[in-house]
C-alpha cells in the first residue's frame with residue numbers, strides 16, 4: 487500500500503447478512519485502511535453501531551440530521567474523503583433507491599455525492615434477487631459504472647436455497663483491496679502466467695510430478711490483476727484457491743499446459759512461466775496398473791516438450807519471463823537458460839534454502855535481464871517478489887515506446 491492511507495466508506499444496510507459486514511471491516515482494518523461505517527436506520531435493527539465503531543475505531547454515522555461532531559456536513563465530507571464506497575450487504579431497497587436517484591438518508595446521499603468508485607455486495611432472498619425489477623436496477627447501475635460483487639448461491643437465512651447469499655467476506659475484502667491497489671500500470675495489458683507442477687501418468691494410478699506449490703505463480707497473477715491487467719492463469723494441480731478476477735485454466739500434463747498457453751500466447755503482452763513443467767515423462771503409458779512382480783523396476787523416460795523454449799522461438803512483441811529453479815551454479819545456469827530460450831528476464835531461484843523456494847511463502851531470487859544486468863533481492867514474500875518483478879518489467883515496457 488502507498489503512504490497515503492486509503493479511506494473506505496463501508497455502507498451497511500438492513501439485511502440479515504449485516505453482521506457479516508463486521509468481518510469485512512475487520513479484514514480491511516487489518517490491511518491498514520481507514521474505515522468509516524455508515525449504517526442505514528434498518529441496519530441498526532440487525533447490528534449495533536457500537537460493534538462497527540469498535541472494529542473500525544471510528545464513529546459510526548447513521549443520521550443525516552444528527553448534531554455535527556465537527557463543523558462539517560457529514561454526507562459531503564464522507565463522500566469527498568472516500569477512496570471507495572462499499573455497500574455490504576446491499577438490500578434490494580438500497581439498490582432500488584440509488585438506481586432511481588433517491589437520496590433520503592446519509593448512506594444514499596453519500597453514494598450520490600461521491601466521485602469515488604462504488605461497489606455493492608447484494609444479499610437477499612432468491613426470489614427478491616431474481617425479481618426483474620431488482621435485476622433491472624442492478625443492470626442500470628452497472629451501465630453507470632457502479633461495480634457489483636454478485637451474490638453466491640447456497641442456503642439462505644430464510645430457509646430457501648439459491649442465489650442471493652452474501653459472497654464470502656474474505657473474497658469481498660480482497661476485491662475491495664484490489665480496487666484500491668496503488669499501482670495500475672498494467673491497465674489494458676494482457677498477462678499470462680503459468681503456475682504449479684505438471685503430472686505425467688505412468689499407469690492408471692501412478693504419476694510423476696514435482697514439489698511446486700504454485701504459490702509464486704499465483705502471487706504473480708494476483709499482482710498483475712491488481713495492477714489492472716487482464717490475467718490468464720494456467721495452473722497445474724495445486725491446493726491453492728482460484729484467485730478472483732482472473733481467467734483460470736486448469737491443466738494437468740505438460741501437453742495440456744502447452745496447448746493452453748499456445749492458444750493464448752499471440753494476444754499476450756507479458757508471459758511469465760512460473761510453472762514447474764516436467765522435463766521427462768514415461769516413454770510408454772501402461773493402460774493396466776503395473777504389478778510389483780520384480781525386485782527392481784526401471785521406468786524408461788523420454789524428454790517432454792520445453793514449453794518455454796518453444797515460446798522463445800514464437801515470441802514477437804511479448805515480454806517473456808522464465809524461472810530457473812536450481813540447486814547449484816544458480817546464476818550460471820540461469821544465464822544459459824535466458825540465452826538459449828530467448829527470454830527477456832529470468833528469475834533465478836535457489837531451491838536449497840530452507841525457508842524459501844518450493845511451498846514456502848518466501849523467496850530469495852536474482853532477476854537477470856537480457857543485457858546481463860542483475861538485481862539481487864533479499865528474502866521476501868512471494869507477493870513482494872511479484873511486485874518487484876512487475877516494477878522492472880513495466881519500466882522496461884515504457885522505455886520501449
Ligand SMILES: Cc1cc2nc3c(=O)[nH]c(=O)nc-3n(C[C@H](O)[C@H](O)[C@H](O)COP(=O)(O)O)c2cc1C
Nearest residue numbers: 499500501502503526528529577578579580609610
Ligand atoms: C428479518 C429481516 C431480514 C431482512 N433481510 C433482508 C435481506 O437480506 N435483504 C434485503 O434486501 N432486505 C431484507 N429485509 C428487508 C429490509 O430490511 C427492508 O427492505 C428495509 O427497508 C431496508 O432498508 P435499508 O435498505 O435502508 O437498509 C429484511 C427484513 C427483515 C425484517
